[in-house]
Amino acid sequence: MIDICGGSIIIDGKDIARVPLEKLRSQLAIIPQDPVLFAGSVRYNLDPTDTLDDEKLWSALETVQMKEVITALPDQLNSDVTEGGENFSVGQKQLFCLARAFLRNNKILVLDEATASIDLATDNKLQQVIFSAFKNKTVITIAHRISTIMNYDRVIVLDKGKVMEYESPKNLMKDKDSMFSALVKSVKNR
Numbered sequence: 152m153i154d155i156c157g158g159s160i161i162i163d164g165k166d167i168a169r170v171p172l173e174k175l176r177s178q179l180a181i182i183p184q185d186p187v188l189f190a191g192s193v194r195y196n197l198d199p200t201d202t203l204d205d206e207k208l209w210s211a212l213e214t215v216q217m218k219e220v221i222t223a224l225p226d227q228l229n230s231d232v233t234e235g236g237e238n239f240s241v242g243q244k245q246l247f248c249l250a251r252a253f254l255r256n257n258k259i260l261v262l263d264e265a266t267a268s269i270d271l272a273t274d275n276k277l278q279q280v281i282f283s284a285f286k287n288k289t290v291i292t293i294a295h296r297i298s299t300i301m302n303y304d305r306v307i308v309l310d311k312g313k314v315m316e317y318e319s320p321k322n323l324m325k326d327k328d329s330m331f332s333a334l335v336k337s338v339k340n341r
Contacts, residue, residue, distance in 0.1 A: 162259070180252035184264035186244035188236025193221055194228040196236075197251055211250040214284045216276065217243065242273035246280065253284050260285050262292040274299060297335050306331060 160167045167175055188196050195201075197208050208228060212218040220243060224230035236244045252260055260281070269277070278299065281290060294300050301320050308316040308323075308330045315330050316323060323331035 178257055179259050179261055180255050180257040181261045181263065182245065182248045182252060186236070186241065186248045188232050188239065188244050188247055190234040191232055192226075192229050193224070193232060196232050196247060197228075197254060203254060207254065211253045214253055215246045215250045215280050217246045217250060242269045242277070245269065245273075245277055249277070249280055249284065257288070259289045259291065262290065262294070264293055264295070271296075271298065278302070308334070 162178075189199075194208065197203075197211060205228060209218060212221050221227055221230070232238065236247070239247065262281075274296065275298075282302065290303070292300055292303065300306055304319060305317060306320050306323065307314055310330065318329075318331075320331065323329045324335060326332060
């Protein structure tokens with residue numbers, strides 16, 4: 152176990168406890184477990200402030216592999232999104248949220264169980280998009296699926312709210328006594 156008694160989160164040399172909440176939130180892109188889309192158009196859901204040109208919107212849709220889906224809609228970027236995005240699958244809604252995050256161009260992307268409600272194939276697609284579109288960003292992922300985080304730079308293993316391990320998945324897998332290694336083995340043996 153790693154003993155941690157308090158601390159701070161420093162981003163670009165600034166303690167986030169001293170950054171006004173509105174400013175902090177504007178600097179992060181957060182994708183929750185339940186993706187949020189709003190009643191309106193595809194365009195509105197990608198660019199609610201209506202400040203980006205169509206080229207950037209299409210580029211973001213292509214980056215997250217949603218361009219073909221939107222191109223097939225009758226009004227394309229001006230097509231309706233129903234309340235809660237019910238006219239799209241959960242995976243498509245997550246990809247929309249990734250496109251929105253991509254357009255915001257934040258340095259930090261937080262995924263909070265973003266793939267928990269989707270199948271493994273869609274999870275793999277989402278991970279491919281994340282690794283290509285956000286390769287120069289900090290991506291923090293909260294996940295229960297081991298496969299979701301195997302290619303990340305570092306993982307933190309928690310047990311009852313305590314940090315037990317912090318290392319690369321590769322190094323933790325080499326340590327046969329690590330909790331992470333035991334978790335991976337237990338998943339493979341199911």
